[in-house]
Amino acid sequence: MQLKTLVWRELFERRNQLATSFIAILLGVSVIVSVENITVYSEKAVAKELDALGANVLILPKSASLQTYYSADMQNEEIPEEYVTRLVLSDLKGLDNLFPKLSMQVDVAGKKFTLTGILPQDELKAKAAWKAGDVFARPPLCVGDAAPAEPTPSKETQFRRRVIQKLDAAEALVGAEVAAALKLKPGDTLQLEGKTFTVSTILPETGTVDDSRVFAHLHTVQQLAGKGPVLNAIEVVGCCKEISKGLVQKINKLLPDAKVVTITQIVDTQIKTNHMMAQLSWLFLGIIVIVGGASMANYMYANVYERRREIGTLIALGAGSGVVLRMFLLKALLLGLGGGIAGYVLGTVLAVILGPRIAGVIVLPLPWLLLLAVGVAVAISLVASYFPARRAARMDPCTALRET
């Protein structure tokens, strides 16, 4: 027998009373872990998304909220597809490329994914074909890295550059995460809302929301959505120079019923959201310190009181006050460790499940959060138990032994 045997046995003897304070710490820690976990990935995603994005202006329905960048093209309201034609036919300078999009939720095998309709370049060009001085006569990207060396870059490369040249009506480009979840490979067929698609490409993992999406032809998605020729958003690659010269205001004038924003504006909102999440995790830290700590201290005081006869006996058997103090602190340490580890696991599971829903990002476990979780839980548990433990160590054993 060692001190830990003693502590361990007692721990399991009175499970029920233990449960409340243990759960308080566990829940507190798991909330901190999950908020922190989601925030980290959300911040990473902002950076990645900014990096990967060719577009820098978004045209959205008037009522669009800008809570998160990721869901910016997932609005409930729509804008007419005709806006694309209007833009193409306008004499606006600095419109390097346009990506109209329409997204809808689809269920596959009980899982929810987003189906996003995109318009391939050749059809976009067709829209502009009958206009003299066609906008797309220019290289599709501002920087001009359209890779002329490759005559027909693979769909993956095309997608990465966000310039899909051709897309069949029944063709689907599948995000890495969707492909993994549904075990899809190129050539497979995929049933979405009753329509059969052929998977032409599995898109490489990007770490962004695109991983959990399926891309198909805009007009096919419009048919499935049944809302007519509408869009959720038009991503615009604008020339930086022209943006600073008021491209946004000019588009706004052309399309007075739409909301035109720059990506930086939207990402700014996302950054603010992340900031708020970070502050939220401080708030939760405060709550768990108070609630978890108080509940722990309360439990420990009750535990010491309940065990006074046992403590008296141990003292009679030769235990010094140091042994008694260590016995209760070791118990607190074990509870903290347990609460921290369990809180990390629960918090991580929550983050992985809720991350895509709350922040629209894929969240993976972060091992360093285990240290945070255990550190917080152990610290709270030890601090809260110190005074009860000291009371036990200083207890008058005679009073305890005399009571019958």
Add this chain to the structure above:
Amino acid sequence: MLKMESVSKDYTLRGKTVKALDGVSLEIARGDFVSVVGPSGSGKSTLLLILGGMLSPAAGRVMVDGKSLYDLRPEERATVRKKTVGFVFQMFNLVPYLTALENVQVPLFLAGVDDRGQKERATALLERMGLADRLDHKPTELSVGQQQRVALARMLANDPQVILADEPTGNLDPETAQSVLSFLEEVNKEGRTVVMVTHDPKAAARAKRMLRLCDGRIASDHGAASASALDTY
């Protein structure tokens, strides 16, 4: 072995002071078997706790093997309890969540014996008490008599020279009480000093010496080496 020099102890409860012990002086020789009797509230338990280093007296000195117990530091006093004194309680005071074996291991663990040593010694002691087949039973899974035997095994764990028993038979049926008394006689024969508080005159009579307490004072001292203390009642 044990010596009390004008020991007093009083309790103050809600402004009222009760004299639990009032200037008690006595000497108990090594290997003696002393029973302490007296009416309820006469200070018997108080005397035992003070002898065992559990309760500091208000005045006077307690000597164990020539050392003044209450002039030692608390941790040294804990060591005296651990090494020299074995307690037996009326309520047995077994640790409820530990098995019989583990209960006997507790004092050995406190004395720093290693795991194997603890198990060997505890098993041997429980076998001596006839509990070889009850090692893994928790106190609630044992009969009252068996619980007291586990407590006796635990008391012997660190081979104490002094045994202090507070009504060790108070909660037992006559037969079990008999076996506990025989056991105390047996360990006394091994050379240990036994001080036993009891309400049972027959049990008290089996001791070599009988102290009667009344209102915190020694009213009589039967069978003591000094004839002057002979009871006059």
